[in-house]
Amino acid sequence: MIEVLETLGLQTEDEIALLNFNSYLQIPSVQPNVNYDTCVEFLGTMAESLQLPMQVLNLVEGKPIVLMTWMGTEPALPAILLNSHMDVSPVVISEWSHNPFAVEIEDQNIYARGAQDSKCIGIQYLEAVRRLKRSKTVLKRTIYLSYMPDAEIGGLKGMGAFTDWEDFGKLNIGFALDSGMATLGDKFVAFNGEKYAWNIRVCCQGTSGDAELLLDDTPGERMSRVLQKFFAFRTMEMEKLTANPDWTLANVISINLTKIEGGGRRNMVPSEFVLYFDCRIPFERMDVDELEPTMDQWCHDVSNSVLIDYTLQELPINPTRINDPYWVTFEKAVEEVEVQMFPGRTDSRHLRNAEIPVVSFSPIINTPVRLHGHDEHIGIQTFLDGITIYCRILRELGELME
Incomplete structure (x- = not known):
């Protein structure tokens, strides 16, 4: 430099x-x-x-x-x-x-x-x-x-x-x-709040055995059905974002598969696969009370041997008020600023x-x-x-x- x-x-x-x-x-x-x-x-x-x-x-x-x-x-x-x-x-x-x-x-x-x-x-x-x-x-x-x-x-x-x-x-x-966060636009962005996080662990148990067999109800099959449900929900949130040009990531629930555990030998079907999801929820989302029972039902619909655990469930935190004297003073100094909710933590x-x-x-x-x-x-x-x-x-x- x-x-x-x-x-x-x-x-x-x-x-x-x-x-x-x-x-x-x-x-x-x-x-x-x-x-x-x-x-x-x-x-x-x-x-x-x-x-x-x-x-x-x-x-x-x-x-x-x-x-x-x-x-x-x-x-x-x-x-x-x-x-x-x-x-x-x-x-x-x-x-x-x-x-x-x-x-x-x-x-x-x-x-x-x-x-x-x-x-x-x-x-x-x-x-x-x-x-x-x-x-x-x-x-x-x-x-x-x-x-x-x-x-x-x-x-x-x-x-x-x-x-x-x-x-x-x-x-x-x-x-x-x-x-x-940076922005591609020519107007500054300031964030007065942020999404809150859930971390979700899903254990897909099933029949294990030799890989040369065609076993019923294997962990992989159950994992596939669980993923279909989570990804269908993810697609719905993406469609909401696309349908509302004024929205940002802060307006929708983001959910992503971040880690998969399971298996040890190439010629053995394991007894379980474990999925880890990262979920970020907007502060103002009103249907969040339905989210946990909905995810529970997804797993139950696949099998009683699919176990879901919420390893982190943050509570929403009130955002900074934009009529707060400090905020008003900050906005005066920056001159032109767009207010958003931060998409992460x-x-x-x-x-x-x-x-x-x-x-x-x-x-x-x-x-x-x-x-x-x-x-x-x-x-x-x-x-x-x-x-x-x-x-x-x-x-x-x-x-x-x-």
Whole structure:
């Protein structure tokens, strides 16, 4: 990246921001086995350069939480939390056109794992603070910057542990920003809530024996019939999405088969196959009470030997109200923003459970969504523009009086 930056004629503050982004992206903090030491060391360097006090909270072994503080002039006012996460999702190197940790530039786009989710906002927060401090800006409200572990695998040992921390209430957080999602459109998207998750395990038991026989009621046959029912429901939800042009994934139930277990020998029919489904349910979906008995009936219709277990059943969490003073102030700073429900799960649900209003927002427009996908990237100018946007957001939120 450094060689390319020298040809762009950027301002010094932009070069600093991009070089810091480059350094952060090069850290391979990939799930599931993350060593966060390098991230913590890097963030410590950033905090020192900005003269921000920094704590490292070891609430769960091997899952450090980094918390920086920019103290406001009126610390009794509820603080603003800027949250992002250090971990990134796994990569399949063969599907990338660029090395995901070399931070390569093509057509003014930065290619790297974490470029969208969520190392971009982690650096944008810091660089916005840098520019505000350089301009001698002083805010009434205290600003916290948090860098979480564990977000890519549920966040229970990251943000979940943070909100359960005995001193969490002492931070007096009134409002939080978390990571959002890129959009292909030219209008920013902010998310005031998200779907909730069910994880479903279906065990298809049946006749086992030698594979040379044509046995009745084998686990594979029962598995096939179960899959037909689940996929028929999935198709119905897809058709609803197609039939309603104004809808997004946040308006429909998404269900996907994510894992199959079973079998040991090629010449033996096993006694069972186990299916795992990931299901995400919209907050406002009114027919959800019918979902569990419907799925139970699907399995019962196939056989009494098909057993369903709901290994996770999250409850819906109230979204952030769009007439909330913090939301109104955020919207004023961003100027044009479309409100949506996030189609997946983020750390924001832990904050909402703690009754803190949250907006999930990443200032990335005119960009294909690549979080968790191959060739994740962000435009250089898009990244730099995001810093300017966060400067406006912090000025507005930091001066908001109750």
